[in-house]
Amino acid sequence: MFFAASKLVWMVAVPSTFLTLLAALGLLLALRWRRVGLAIAALGGAGLLLAGLGPFGRVLLVELENRFPAYADDGGRVDGVIVLGGAELPVITAARGQPSFQESAERILAMGELARRYPQARLVFAGGGGSLSPQAMQEAEVVRLALPQIGVEESRVEFERASRNTAENARLARALLQPKPGERWLLVTSGYHMPRAVGCFEAAGFPVVPYPVDFRTAGEAGWLRPFDSVAQGLGFFDLAVREWIGLAAYYLTGRIASPFPAPAG
Structure with a gap:
């Protein structure tokens, strides 16, 4: 509802x-x-x-975007990486036969980078679709098609395919992954979306380390700079x-x- x-x-x-x-x-x-x-x-x-x-x-x-700073690698262990959906364009992907993304594609690029940086970490994509009408394919399917382009083996990625919004991302990811106490999970989403995403994962009882990407501003208001x-x-x-x-x-x-x-x- x-x-x-x-x-x-x-x-x-x-x-x-x-x-x-x-x-x-x-x-x-x-x-x-x-x-x-x-x-x-x-x-x-x-x-x-x-x-x-x-x-x-x-x-x-x-x-x-300034609420959570860019991630600084402290050399600590990373047990898993969760990438939230929202960048995918399922309708265009289905029509054109190749994975298509909108402005938030940095989320998927970060998946490739983090997969190489932390080869032992679990990789998870969370997102089914945020549309009221039936879609030609799920967001997860778009990402699956893009994995060869970012150099990630499909067998390495776990998919949470049922969530439709951020609250469901967190709740269903926790149910799928069953994180253990003390584990360290990175959460990848757009910088402007990170406050709500972190809040949802905290509410779901799933502690995460923010890894914001897809910044749209330089960090300053720019009151005198029109568009x-x-x-x-x-x-x-x-x-x-x-x-x-x-x-x-x-x-x-x-x-x-x-x-x-x-x-x-």
């Missing part, structure tokens, strides 16, 4: 979609109530310009707002224990 509701609500709540619909509604209302309609349309249009050209998307993402295009800025803004709403929703529904999970200690 939570999964379906979150997807349906977000379809309308995406800032760029909401502001566009608001502007369109205003123009429609202006046919009968000119002043009110034009005011609503102007509000939607101004919102699109501010979110698209202003620094707000970057500012919101920086706070997320190159409205489309670029809106992409940042949509992504950041989605993650902040996800944190709030997970906290209010008890899926994470803190509204903004932080590094241990």
